[in-house]
Amino acid sequence: MRGRELYQLTQLANRYLNSQVVAQVQEAWTRRGDEQVRIERQRRRLARKRAWASRWLTAWLVITMLCGLLIVGVLTGAVAEGDVSALFGAIAAAMVTAVITFRSTLKLAMSKNAQREFDTRHPPPGLPAAAAAAPAALPPKGSAAREPMQRLAEAEKALAQVLAQLSGTASMPAAVPVESVAQAQTTSAEAATALRAVSGQLVAVELAKDHAPPLERGPLVEGIARLREQLDEGLDGYRSLVAAAGRVVAASSAPGPKQELTEATDHLAGLAVALRELSDAAG
Known part of the structure; x- marks a missing residue:
């Protein structure tokens, strides 16, 4: 699938997220946010x-x-x-x-x-992804998926640290609502899972190419290039979320930039949906 088709699919996913399902998701996050607020209040106490x-x-x-x-x-x-x-x-x-x-x-x-x-x-926000979860194995050396997965692992560590700052501490209040941080964590985890699924497909296609007859390798090479494009686009969306969270931390005293975290989270959610649909279709 070309980059143009991926863009169209992403737009469809964004429209889907902005429909009635979003209201249900927001309601669920609000209920969870109330629980998170109670937990953080008890943590500070x-x-x-x-x-x-x-x-x-x-x-x-x-x-x-x-x-x-x-x-x-x-x-x-x-x-x-x-x-x-x-x-x-x-x-x-x-x-x-x-x-x-x-x-x-x-x-x-x-x-x-x-x-x-x-x-x-109740682990503090941002720590489970960085400390509790075991690091995912990287693709083999020489694979086109290895470098994007290395950058994804680095971006995950950076995002965990930045979101921990946004969650606040006993001496520093949270810069954004707790539910916004929780939503960013969940969305980033889903996007990372989708990216790793695409990475697994890319490695599998590479393996098939290596064992295919020379005259039949052309379509497989094209498939590898398309999967790499999808990885790069999804990784750019993930890193945009990291950048938006960093800007909120840097400008935590100003009310304006805090909206960037929600917008980046919504955009990454659309990319995650598109990548999952692509992965399911390929599977």
């Missing part, structure tokens, strides 16, 4: 508890050390020489602060464990 537990532990450690210095001062005569009541008072204060310090240490450890368990159940 746990992070604040951990931060405050760390601060209180530091404060009580300092007080305990001061009480210890006071005891040493009384014993050496540097402070309240010969005053037994001062000595017992310093010891009592040191014991109290030591107990409070121990309890603060336990509270900090519990906060860390709670945050670790929560992150295990």
Whole structure:
């Protein structure tokens, strides 16, 4: 299929996405977005508890050390020489602060464990694709699909990091709605899957060409060129999403550029649909 035909198919896919199905998808994403907002709110609450537990532990450690210095001062005569009541008072204060310090240490450890368990159940946005998923195997060396798949793997890592920035942290609010980031993640994953399916077809055609009689290799060579064009076009769409997300991070204080992420996501969704239909048709 020529690039013109692929463009027409992409336009049809975009019109399809803008129909009634989009309303259903947006409604589903809204429901999921509400859940994501609740999860992120709880994540920030746990992070604040951990931060405050760390601060209180530091404060009580300092007080305990001061009480210890006071005891040493009384014993050496540097402070309240010969005053037994001062000595017992310093010891009592040191014991109290030591107990409070121990309890603060336990509270900090519990906060860390709670945050670790929560992150295990609900991985932060952007991390699953980069850390949990095993890297996909690249096509063989010499294959026309190897270089695009290398660029796709690099783009996936870059997108995961950029979307993690857009999701916000405990100290930095999210630059875009949580549902927009989640939609970009899902769409990028679908597009990457479609691109890898086309890559698998390209490798298979290359293998067939290598074992075909010389007079029958012409159509296979043309098929390899068409599949490579599809890979390049789909990869350009994927990298456009990375660029749009990067621009939103760079201009997070301005309201205008944030729309770019939605537009790039919609465009990539159309490419993903077109690539899947091409892959299904070839299969």
